[in-house]
Amino acid sequence: MAKAYELLFVLNPTIGEEALQEQVDRITALIAENGSVTDTDIWGNRKLAYEINDLSEGYYVLMHFSAEPEFPSELERQLGINDKVLRYLTTVVEE
Numbered sequence: 001m002a003k004a005y006e007l008l009f010v011l012n013p014t015i016g017e018e019a020l021q022e023q024v025d026r027i028t029a030l031i032a033e034n035g036s037v038t039d040t041d042i043w044g045n046r047k048l049a050y051e052i053n054d055l056s057e058g059y060y061v062l063m064h065f066s067a068e069p070e071f072p073s074e075l076e077r078q079l080g081i082n083d084k085v086l087r088y089l090t091t092v093v094e095e
């Protein structure tokens with residue numbers, strides 16, 4: 001039984017606009033293979049609360065998706081090994 005999730009991730013903004021869009025598309029495709037993306041909200045460049053890897057800004061993206069309960073751990077594993085992703089957080093959306 002699929003559950004609803006919310007994923008917020010922050011990308012390194014220094015990689016350029018084309019590479020940022022490529023990363024968003026790549027993560028969207030990964031989710032689409034294992035569930036369905038219901039909404040993508042690109043917040044763009046925002047100031048970080050604290051520096052990460054000597055960066056004071058990050059490129060924020062918020063996604064809502066539904067997937068089987070086993071998938072978020074695999075998604076977080078993939079995000080964790082992607083050096084362009086600074087931070088990520090996946091939460092279950094209670095309906």
